[in-house]
Amino acid sequence: MLRVLKEVKLRDWITILVSIGFITLQVWLELTIPDYMNNIIKEINKGQGNGSIGSIWQNGGLMLALTLASLLASVVTGYIAARVAANVSMNIRGAVFNKVESFSMDEISKFSTPSLITRTTNDVTQVQMLFTMGLQVFFKAPITAIWAISKIYGKNYASLTILVGSIIAFLIVFVLVIVLAVLPKFKKVQALTDNLNNVTRENLTGLRVVRAYNAEDYEEEKFNQANDKLMKNYLFTNTFLSFINPVLIVAINFLSLGIYYLGAHIINGMPGETIGDFVGRGNTLADIMVFMSYAMQVVMSFLMLVMILFILPRAIVSSKRIKEILDTDNKIKDGGLTALDGKDLGTVEFRNVSFKYPDAEEYVLENINFKANRGDTIAFIGSTGSGKSTLINLIPRFYDITEGEVLVNGNDVRDYKVNELRNMLGYVPQKGVLFSGSVKENINFGENGFIGNVDEQLDKALEIAQAKSFVDKMDDKVDSHIAQGGKNVSGGQKQRLSIARAVYKNPLIYIFDDSFSALDYKTDKILRKELSLKTDHATSLIVAQRIGTIKNANQIIVLEEGKVVGQGTHNELMKTCEVYQEIAYSQLSKEELSND
Numbered sequence: 128m129l130r131v132l133k134e135v136k137l138r139d140w141i142t143i144l145v146s147i148g149f150i151t152l153q154v155w156l157e158l159t160i161p162d163y164m165n166n167i168i169k170e171i172n173k174g175q176g177n178g179s180i181g182s183i184w185q186n187g188g189l190m191l192a193l194t195l196a197s198l199l200a201s202v203v204t205g206y207i208a209a210r211v212a213a214n215v216s217m218n219i220r221g222a223v224f225n226k227v228e229s230f231s232m233d234e235i236s237k238f239s240t241p242s243l244i245t246r247t248t249n250d251v252t253q254v255q256m257l258f259t260m261g262l263q264v265f266f267k268a269p270i271t272a273i274w275a276i277s278k279i280y281g282k283n284y285a286s287l288t289i290l291v292g293s294i295i296a297f298l299i300v301f302v303l304v305i306v307l308a309v310l311p312k313f314k315k316v317q318a319l320t321d322n323l324n325n326v327t328r329e330n331l332t333g334l335r336v337v338r339a340y341n342a343e344d345y346e347e348e349k350f351n352q353a354n355d356k357l358m359k360n361y362l363f364t365n366t367f368l369s370f371i372n373p374v375l376i377v378a379i380n381f382l383s384l385g386i387y388y389l390g391a392h393i394i395n396g397m398p399g400e401t402i403g404d405f406v407g408r409g410n411t412l413a414d415i416m417v418f419m420s421y422a423m424q425v426v427m428s429f430l431m432l433v434m435i436l437f438i439l440p441r442a443i444v445s446s447k448r449i450k451e452i453l454d455t456d457n458k459i460k461d462g463g464l465t466a467l468d469g470k471d472l473g474t475v476e477f478r479n480v481s482f483k484y485p486d487a488e489e490y491v492l493e494n495i496n497f498k499a500n501r502g503d504t505i506a507f508i509g510s511t512g513s514g515k516s517t518l519i520n521l522i523p524r525f526y527d528i529t530e531g532e533v534l535v536n537g538n539d540v541r542d543y544k545v546n547e548l549r550n551m552l553g554y555v556p557q558k559g560v561l562f563s564g565s566v567k568e569n570i571n572f573g574e575n576g577f578i579g580n581v582d583e584q585l586d587k588a589l590e591i592a593q594a595k596s597f598v599d600k601m602d603d604k605v606d607s608h609i610a611q612g613g614k615n616v617s618g619g620q621k622q623r624l625s626i627a628r629a630v631y632k633n634p635l636i637y638i639f640d641d642s643f644s645a646l647d648y649k650t651d652k653i654l655r656k657e658l659s660l661k662t663d664h665a666t667s668l669i670v671a672q673r674i675g676t677i678k679n680a681n682q683i684i685v686l687e688e689g690k691v692v693g694q695g696t697h698n699e700l701m702k703t704c705e706v707y708q709e710i711a712y713s714q715l716s717k718e719e720l721s722n723d
């Protein structure tokens with residue numbers, strides 16, 4: 128919770144202080160009202176007929192005015208609490224989002240995407256609720272309790288004070304037992320919500336496959352299981368919490384009965400002979416009534432604190448989950464070099480690189496060595512799971528290597544500022560990723576390092592990526608809307624727009640992770656030709672499955688179970704590398720291969 132409180136800005140702390148002022152005023156008003164009640168009873172007790180009526184009206188009027196003033200103070204406090212809660216939750220959400228953005232793939236997979244979403248939304252809402260309700264109750268309840276108890280002490284009724292003390296002690300023990308019982312279950316609620324999000328998300332993203340395979344029942348069963356667990360957990364906690372209100376009401380009733388009973392004893396024990404005695408008894412009755420009001424205030428403050436108990440445990444669990452994100456140390460550390468610090472521009476070199484995924488036992492890549500000079504095209508081929516994507520993901524530092532060195536422009540990638548390093552690279556992932564927005568926004572994306580004429584560069588990028596023809600056919604051309612995830616364009620179009628995004632930034636080094644797979648052979652060929660002709664001698668690293676895509680590369684690296692089993696040009700590999708030959712013959716006939 129303390130970590131979350133760090134996100135409360137100075138301005139909010141000042142607002143909170145103002146609200147404490149209003150809360151104190153409200154408590155003072157509420158605790159002053161019984162004094163006027165006391166005056167009224169004493170006036171009635173005096174029995175001075177019309178003489179008393181005026182005083183009763185006066186005291187009654189004051190009681191009404193104080194009540195209205197207290198109402199006003201309460202509205203102001205509520206408004207401030209809502210404002211502070213909204214501000215704080217906005218700050219926390221922003222801090223969590225920024226932190227998640229800086230995470231490497233390692234941290235993201237440790238938390239899991241659904242959990243990160245729940246933590247940014249649902250968990251922050253829990254904390255917001257605590258602030259909205261808690262601010263009023265947290266401060267009001269103790270202030271009221273302490274003030275009212277001090278007033279009770281002033282009344283000097285030992286038996287009544289003991290009664291109030293015992294009931295409070297009972298309530299404290301009772302509430303503690305309940306909290307201890309439900310706290311572990313509250314911890315589970317958020318984890319189960321993550322699980323529910325996970326199942327829902329998976330089902331929605333794979334909806335077409337679910338329908339095509341008539342797997343609705345299977346998915347429904349998975350959802351029901353997750354839903355059922357969450358429901359049972361809620362049922363357990365709410366059953367326990369449902370005991371609180373009835374027990375409190377019984378305690379309040381017991382308290383009133385007890386005060387009446389003990390009060391009657393006190394009054395009975397007083398002399399009742401003269402008129403003066405009767406006035407004395409009447410005044411004691413008035414005092415006991417006031418005592419009762421204070422005692423009720425004390426118990427009511429407990430009631431308010433109990434309301435917090437409905438949200439406090441969940442908010443504590445949520446703030447711990449938020450803290451976990453905020454305190455996670457990002458493994459990818461920024462270096463000090465900028466893009467200008469390169470000695471050997473456009474080169475990419477792997478020196479004895481070995482890599483295993485975090486927490487994995489086995490190496491996925493072992494002892495990889497190669498060097499790409501400026502303008503070279505280096506291709507990676509190999510069976511599925513041989514480590515091609517893993518290898519190229521090490522260049523933008525999606526993961527950091529376990530052993531060896533990855534050099535870009537002659538410098539270790541870990542020595543660059545991460546932004547500077549990534550601005551030098553044009554990375555096109557295996558699956559084209561598009562965001563909701565226009566075609567233009569998708570290509571001129573992020574802080575991409577490009578300085579120059581945007582429209583001209585956009586046109587060039589679309590042309591090279593063979594995307595211009597279909598973008599020109601769209602209703603609003605480059606301003607046409609792309610749906611979330613690129614749902615309104617085809618797989619091949621998505622890939623071409625992703626390639627255009629990389630071309631747009633005019634990078635020094637291109638990284639294509641099997642990015643031509645959804646293109647037809649003709650487009651694939653034209654696109655690669657255009658790329659090599661018009662991209663300022665950029666270096667290209669291409670992962671591909673098709674021999675046709677990589678045949679003309681300066682160097683082809685054949686991977687097998689994370690090891691290099693062949694390295695050279697197409698012709699060299701056709702002579703020396705058995706794995707390469709197998710791939711080549713499985714795709715092209717001997718005639719086709721010898722023709723090229």
Ligand SMILES: Nc1ncnc2c1ncn2[C@@H]1O[C@H](COP(=O)(O)OP(=O)(O)OP(=O)(O)O)[C@@H](O)[C@H]1O
Nearest residue numbers: 236484487491509510511512513514515516517518
């Ligand atoms: N995030 C990850 N955590 C742990 N292991 C992973 C992760 N990603 C990939 N792997 C493992 O690393 C190995 C290499 O995977 P990689 O994706 O690099 O292969 P690939 O050659 O690109 O395959 P494909 O051609 O099918 O895309 C695989 O055995 C895979 O199971």
